[in-house]
Every structure is written in structure tokens, then in C-alpha cells.
Amino acid sequence: MPTPTSTYIENRDQIQPGMTNNYDTAHGGIVMKLMDEVGALSAMRFAEETCVTARVDGLDFTRPVPRGETAVVEAWVYDAGRTSVRVRVTVDREDPRTGAREQTCESRFVFVAVDADGDPVPVPDVEVETDQDRELRAAGLDAPAEN
Secondary structure (H helix, E strand, O other): OOOHHHHOEEEEEEOOHHHEOOOOEEOHHHHHHHHHHHHHHHHHHHHOOEEEEEEEEEEEEOOOOEOOOEEEEEEEEEEEOOOEEEEEEEEEEEOOOOOOEEEEEEEEEEEEEEOOOOOEOOOOOOOOOOHHHHHHHHHHHOOOOOO
């Protein structure tokens, strides 16, 4: 059974001029695209199937990612339904020179596992085995981690 830790993916993209808006910061649509891509990779690692985006819950932008800084996207599966996979996705801005990071946005995505014909297929249950699994699951659910 897959665990939150086994589905954890982190990706970095430096924000280039073609990715920015009039304020010289990452365009919100670009950030959403990065989140969707990394979230889908996490869901596919979990389901071992192709996964498509079904829903995005409450995407909150709290600060921008300036041109030249790095968008660090983290995603992990924290829950699953019969054919759906729930993924927590966060984005930090990172100074490439110092490594200093601040969270810029977060959301929860729901993906559906599909077969070659695009029909939904069952996914496994989330297995929580380690302290890291419990922490990731709690962060996905926004509940304190159980010890």
C-alpha cells in the first residue's frame, strides 16, 4: 500500500521573464500549472494509474514569487476515495542564492485515476506507517499530527 511519504514529490522552477505578470512576479496561472503538474505526479505515483484533475479546493496566494527566485512545489497524497486521490500542494518562494524560503500558496487538489479509455478506476487505500506519514497526513487534513 502506498504511503504519504512514498508519494511526496518536490520540484523547483526558477521564475523566468516569460512566466511573469506586469509586477514582475510569477503569473498566478503559471503557479497553478506548476501545482497541477506536481500534484498529478504525486497522485499517479500513489494510484499507479494516469490521474486527471477533478477539483482544486481554495487556492490561496499569500505572497508573490519574484522573477529570478525559485518556486518550490511540494505535493503528497493524504487521503483517497474509491477512484479519487486527495493531494496537498504547497508552493514556497526560495532565494536561489541563500536558500531562504517563504510559503506563497497552498491548496488541496482532487485527482481521479483513469484507465486508457478515460474511465475511473479504483485506487488503493492510504497506508500510514511512520511518523513522517502521520505528519504529512495531518498537514493534508490540517489537523495536529498524532503521536
